[in-house]
Amino acid sequence: MPATPIYLDYHATTPVDPRVFRAMEPFFAVRFGNPASSSHAFGWEAAKAVQQARTQVAALIGAQAHEIAFTSGATESNNLAIKGVADNFRGRKAHVITTVIEHSAVLDPCERLEREGFAVTRLGVDGEGRIRLQELEAALRPETILVSIMAANNEIGVIQDMPRIGALVHARGVLLHSDATQAAGKIPVDVGAWQVDLLSLSGHKMYGPKGVGALYVKRGTAVCCQQDGGHHERGLRSGTLNVPGIVGLGAAAAVAGGEMEEEARRIGALRDRLRDRILERLKNVRVNGSREHRLAHNLHLTLHGVEAETLMMSLQEIAVSSGSACTSAARSASHVLLALGLSDEEAHQSLRFGLGRFTTAEEVDYASDRLVEAVLQLRELTLP
C-alpha cells in the first residue's frame, strides 16, 4: 500500500522539486545580497542569479530575458497585466474581452474594470470547454483594448487554441494577455507562435516555490505599474526582489523545459490508467472537458448520484478537489462546470484529479480502488 494521504491535487499547488530546493538554498543565508546593491559583491552575486533566472524563465516561453518581470505570483501578474493595460485607457469607453472560465485572478480584475466604467465581454465555451473563435471575432470592437484568455484551465485542464486566438486578436491590433499558470512547464508555451503581448505564470504550479511568479511583457507594450517604489523590474513592479524565490522559479523553468515532453507522456499514461480503472468499474460517470485538448495530468469526472463533498469526506486518504482551491471554501457550484453546461447538481457531483511529477502507478491503483469502493457504497446508501 502506498503512503497516504495520496496527493492528487497538483492543480492547486505542487511540491518544490528537490533540484529546485537545492538551487534556492544558498540564497537565504549565504548569498543573501540585494540585487539592487550595485556597489558590492553581495549585490552583484544576487543580481547575477536573478539574471540567470530571468533567462531560464524566458527560455521556457520563447521570450527575451528583458521581457520577464518577476512578481509575487500569477494573481499579481494577472492584475498587473489587466489593470496595467487598462490604466492607459481610463475614461475612454474602452472594451475588454475575457472568458467565463477564467481563474478569479482574471475574472475579478475585469469585474473591477467594469465597475469603473470599462465595457467587458465574457465569452462562453462549448461543451468541450473551448471558446468559439467566431464568437471572439464577433466580440472584437474598434474600442477593444485587451483580450485575456487562459491557456489551460485549472479545473478541467482544457487547452485553448492559443495560436489561432493570437492570430485573430493580433490581426485586429488588440493586445492579448494569457493566464498560462497551468500551461507553463506542462505544454510548450511560445509567446511568438501564440502572438501574446502579456503572459502570466506562477512558481508553485510548476514545482517551484510559492509567492513568486512572472509576467511576460512583450517589448514595447505599455503597462502601468500597480505598485510604486524603488523602480525595480524596469519600473513595472517596485519592491526588493524575492531572490530565493526567483532563483527557484528559474530552476523550475529549466527542469520543466528539459523534461516536459517525457513527463507529459508518463503522467498522461497514469491519468489514462486512473480514468480507465474508474470508468471500467462505475456506471454513470462522465469525463468533463475535451479529451483531445487537455493537460496530460488532469482528469475531471462527474460521478452521478454522489455528492463530491460527502465522497471526499469518506476518502480522506486521497487529496482531490471539487473545484479550484480558491473557491472550494465557498460552496457555490464551479463557474467553469456551469459554463460547460452541467447543472448545479452535477457540478456538485464532480471531482478534479491532478496528477504530477511524483505520482506513481501504485498510487493511481490504490486511489482508483478506494474511489470506486466509496462511490459504490454511497450510491447504495442513497438508493431509494
Ligand SMILES: *Cc1c(COP(=O)(O)O)cnc(C)c1O
Ligand atoms: C493558481 C492559479 C492562479 C493564481 O496563481 P498564484 O500564484 O497562486 O497567485 C491564477 N490562474 C490560474 C489559472 C491558476 O491556476
